Amino acid sequence: MSYYTGIDVSLEVSHFCVVDSAGKTVKEARVASEPEAILAWFAELDLELEAIGLEAGPLSQWLYAAMIEAELPVVLLETRQVRDAFRSMPVKTDRKDARGIAQLMRLGWYRRVHCKSQEAQENRTLLAGRKMLQSRYIDLEMCLRGLLRGYGLKVGPTNSKTFEGRVRELAASAPGLTDTIDALLKARATLLEQFHRLDGIATRRARQDERAQLLMTVPGVGALISLTFVSAIDDPARFRSSRTGLARILA
Incomplete structure (x- = not known):
């Protein structure tokens, strides 16, 4: 039986x-x-x-x-x-x-699901970690802007290199904010450093993957997009056609 x-x-x-x-x-x-x-x-x-x-x-x-x-x-x-x-x-x-x-x-009323390969799982974890660090340091920047705005201090347009200097300059005019702003800026700096580290790893992996390299020959497709797509597809042979694969990925 x-x-x-x-x-x-x-x-x-x-x-x-x-x-x-x-x-x-x-x-x-x-x-x-x-x-x-x-x-x-x-x-x-x-x-x-x-x-x-x-x-x-x-x-x-x-x-x-x-x-x-x-x-x-x-x-x-x-x-x-x-x-x-x-x-x-x-x-x-x-x-x-x-x-x-x-x-x-x-x-027999079931549909079999493809189990991602170890490489695909590792790449997806890397991309998810990178995205998490990116969103958190952006959240910290928005938080700092909001806190300073409550004192009439406007950060204005900045980039990743000028943001910290501008915030410290504004915080200096309100001595009571120094400790809080310093702690938040140090946390942002750490997040930004680790984000760049994971970003570099993701870029290197994409450049070392033949499939990702092929995708990057398409105008407008960079390392992150190609690595994300390759990790999502994993094994192209599991799809009957390219249209089926794209429909499954975008669903």
Whole structure:
């Protein structure tokens, strides 16, 4: 008899449900969301598993990679499709989600999701970190402008090099602001330094990637855009056509 497993992944503990080919629940469990614990649980299960399904999410790719390495028949499921399938549930719990995923695997009512390669995941993390630092130092600049405006001090037009000098010049006219402004400017300087560091790494990675280099031959396409696109596509062979790939990326 064939068996199917559904996994509802949570940060600390994941819920497991195993059903047979008739849809009857064979076993349920709560297992720590760690590859070692999950692989040990499957080793003790001692059943012929036809398919294992887990919904795509923040931890799913990490756990999926470990199960693939252990040669388990695991499938990464599209989040929107799973959500639509469970929409009619009157009460939604992690345990019921695991049961529902197991039944989807048994019936074949699922769409497989591509798991990003390690390189693509690293590039996406790099780009997300760069964007976060950029937004935070801009937030600090806007905060400084707003604080000084309350004292009638207008920063005016500046750039990344002249901003700090202009703010210190204005803050000098109100001695009570010196400590606060100094702390905020030092925080901005640190963010800006680390932003430039990640920006440089992203640029170098784009220049070392043949696919990104090819994209950069297009007018107006720079290192960041090309690296972002390459990381999103990851494996072009998974798309039937270029139109399908673009539609999926822009969706």
